[in-house]
Amino acid sequence: MAEILGIGLSHYPPFGGTDQDMAGILRWTLQDPAIPDSQRDPANWPALMQREWGQDQGASAAPEHRAALVAGFERTRAALDDFQPDAVLIWGDDQYENFREDIIPPYAVLAYEDMEVRPWAQASESSDMVGKPNAWGEPADTVFAVRGRPDIAKHLVTGLLEQGVDAAYAYEKLHHPGLPHAFLNAVLYLDYHRAGFPYPVIPFPINCYGRRVVSYRGFTSRLGETRELDPPSPQPRRLMDVGAAAARILADSPWRIALVASSSWSHAFLCDPTYRLRPDTAADLRLYDALVKGDLDEWRGTPLESIEESGQQELLNWFPLLGAMEALGRPTPTWSDFTPTDVFNSNKVFVTYEP
Numbered sequence: 055m056a057e058i059l060g061i062g063l064s065h066y067p068p069f070g071g072t073d074q075d076m077a078g079i080l081r082w083t084l085q086d087p088a089i090p091d092s093q094r095d096p097a098n099w100p101a102l103m104q105r106e107w108g109q110d111q112g113a114s115a116a117p118e119h120r121a122a123l124v125a126g127f128e129r130t131r132a133a134l135d136d137f138q139p140d141a142v143l144i145w146g147d148d149q150y151e152n153f154r155e156d157i158i159p160p161y162a163v164l165a166y167e168d169m170e171v172r173p174w175a176q177a178s179e180s181s182d183m184v185g186k187p188n189a190w191g192e193p194a195d196t197v198f199a200v201r202g203r204p205d206i207a208k209h210l211v212t213g214l215l216e217q218g219v220d221a222a223y224a225y226e227k228l229h230h231p232g233l234p235h236a237f238l239n240a241v242l243y244l245d246y247h248r249a250g251f252p253y254p255v256i257p258f259p260i261n262c263y264g265r266r267v268v269s270y271r272g273f274t275s276r277l278g279e280t281r282e283l284d285p286p287s288p289q290p291r292r293l294m295d296v297g298a299a300a301a302r303i304l305a306d307s308p309w310r311i312a313l314v315a316s317s318s319w320s321h322a323f324l325c326d327p328t329y330r331l332r333p334d335t336a337a338d339l340r341l342y343d344a345l346v347k348g349d350l351d352e353w354r355g356t357p358l359e360s361i362e363e364s365g366q367q368e369l370l371n372w373f374p375l376l377g378a379m380e381a382l383g384r385p386t387p388t389w390s391d392f393t394p395t396d397v398f399n400s401n402k403v404f405v406t407y408e409p
Contacts, residue, residue: 055305055306056304056305056306056307056308056309056310056311057137057310057311057409058301058304058305058310058311058312058313058378058382058409059133059134059137059139059310059311059312059313059406059407059408059409060312060313060314060375060378060379060384060387060405060406060407060408061130061133061134061312061313061314061315061405061406061407062314062315062372062375062390062403062404062405062406063126063127063130063240063243063244063314063315063316063404063405064123064126064243064316064317064318064400064402064403064404065146065235065236065237065239065240065243065316065317065318066123066239066318066398066399066400066402067180067182067183067235067239068182068398068399069120069123069189069239069243070173070183070188070189070239070242070243071182071183071186071187071188071189072186072187072188072189073113073116073117073120074113074116075186075187076112076113076116076119076120076398077106077107077111077112077113077116077397077398078182079182079274079322079323079399080107080111080112080322080331080397080398080399081111082274083274083322083323083330083331084331086276086277086330088276088277088278089277089329089330089331090329093329093331099331099332099396100332100396102394102395102396103331103332103396103397106119106395106396106397106398107397112397112398115397115398116398119393119395119398120189122391122393122402123243123393123402124246125391126391126393126402126404127243127244127246127404128246128247129389129391129404129406130244130404130406131244131245131246133389133406133408134244134253134312136408137310137312137408137409138310139253139309139310139311139312140203140206140254140309140310140311141203141206141253141254141255141256141309141311141312142253142254142255142256142311142312142314143210143255143256143258143300143304143311143312143313143314144236144237144240144255144256144257144258144314144316145258145259145260145297145313145314145315145316145371145372145374145375146234146236146237146240146257146258146259146260146316146317146371147234147236147259147260147261147262147263147272147317147367147368147370147371148234148236148259148260148261148267148272149180149234149235149236149262149263149267149272149273150263150267150268150271150272150273151179151180151229151230151234151235151272152164152227152228152229152230152234152259153228153229153259153261153267154228154229154268155268156228157228158261158267158268158284159222159259159261160222160260160261160287160288161221161222161258161259161260161261161288161293161296162221162222162223162224162258162259163207163210163211163214163221163222163223163224163256163257163258164207164223164224164256164257164258164259165202165204165207165208165211165223165224165225165256166202166204166207166224166225166226166227166255166256166257167202167204167225168199168200168201168202169199169200169202169232169233170197170198170199170200171197171198171199171200171232171233171238172194172195172196172197172198172231172232173188173196173198173232173238173242174188174192174193174194174195174196175194175195175196176230176231176232179229179230179231179232179234180230180234180235180238183235190248198241198242198251200233200238200241200251200255201252201253201254201255202254202255202256203254203255203256204225206254206256206307206309206311207223207256208223209303209307210256210300210303210304211223213299213300213302213303214296214299214300214303217299217302217303219295219296219299221296233255233257234257234259236259236316236317236368236371237255237257237259237316239316240314240316241255253312258300258374260287260288260293260370260371260374261287261288262287262317262367262368262369262370262371263287263367264284264285264286264287264358264362264367265283265284265285265286265287265362266283266284266324266367267284268284269281269282269283269284273323274323277326277329277330286358287358287367287370288370289357289358290353290354290356290357290358290361290370290373291354291355291373293370293373293374293377294350294353294354294373294374294376294377294380295377296374296377297313297373297374297375297376297377297378297381298374298377298378298380298381299381300313300374300378301313301377301378301379301381301382302381305382313374313375313378314375315371315372315374315375315405316371317368317369317371317372318368318399318400318401318402318403319333319338319341319342319366319368319369319400319401319402319403320333320334320335320337320338320364320365320366320369320400320401321333321365321366321367321368321399321400322365322396322399322400323365323399324362324365324366324367325364325365326363326365327363327364328365330365331396332396332397333365333395333396333399333400333401334363334364334365334366335394335396335401337360337364337366338364338366338392338394338401338403339392340352341353341356341366341369342390342392342403345376345387345390345403345405346386346387346390347386348385348386348387350376350377350380350385353373353376379407384407387405387406387407388406388407388408389404389405389406389408390403390404390405390406391403391404391405
């Protein structure tokens with residue numbers, strides 16, 4: 055059997071920007087007239103939110119948050135380098151980037167060849183970094199090479215279809231000229247110190263935004279703004295089954311594969327119960343506690359409606375990873391870390407399942 059490494063990480067876009075801009079989503083949200091004045095008043099905020107916001111709207115707290123995320127990426131990159139995979143399969147959301155009105159698959163495998171990507175020049179096709187300076191001071195025309203392994207991707211799709219998992223696939227890009235940010239940011243952040251990223255990537259996009267993927271363009275909106283919603287995302291338990299099938303196929307292959315879940319957890323801008331001001335940390339901690347204990351029945355029993363209520367749509371990227379690890383008989387992670395925040399939009403979790 056082939057060896058499989060499991061990794062969970064965040065692709066939080068403001069991490070790729072500057073510390074001064076890191077709290078930009080909350081600053082934008084606070085301008086929403088539909089939010090009650092009492093909720094907008096920092097004096098009524100939780101202690102963590104008050105501390106992070108401080109006297110400069112999060113600018114002083116941003117370096118601490120960045121340091122925690124850098125440490126997480128250093129730890130996961132070290133696991134990746136120790137493992138030396140033949141390919142890195144990444145489960146990530148397509149946020150109205152490559153898939154739009156003409157086709158919205160529940161999930162798909164992108165069997166891309168090697169490509170050149172320009173993350174800063176192509177930012178208009180991905181969220182939150184349009185026209186903003188990046189953390190590395192890289193110019194807009196900076197080019198990165200991302201290797202592909204279409205042979206492994208096609209082997210995976212063949213196996214999924216043979217196991218009754220109706221997986222879509224593609225050999226060429228559709229709307230996005232490079233890679234959607236869930237995949238590209240994972241690569242950029244795993245290479246935070248710019249040592250290079252030699253591992254081929256197989257993007258496995260999931261329609262995490264479901265009811266909001268086309269209607270809200272998979273991004274922010276004002277509280278109380280209503281539009282005609284789209285059909286839902288795949289059910290969380292089904293995504294665990296998809297991950298389990300992928301793990302069985304790849305474990306029975308000749309390749310060493312890293313399986314990566316790419317997303318933060320509850321997103322403030324999707325969480326109506328908190329007036330979209332902060333994430334649903336209680337809901338995140340419930341699932342994180344189950345993850346650490348290897349209690350995957352808790353995950354499997356979580357309904358999609360609960361995920362949507364808590365602003366955890368992107369957490370759907372983690373369900374196939376946990377399903378994969380369960381199928382391999384390794385439900386408990388070898389290492390994990392939870393970085394809470396109230397100001398920087400989303401709680402961040404890092405995890406490794408090392409052979």
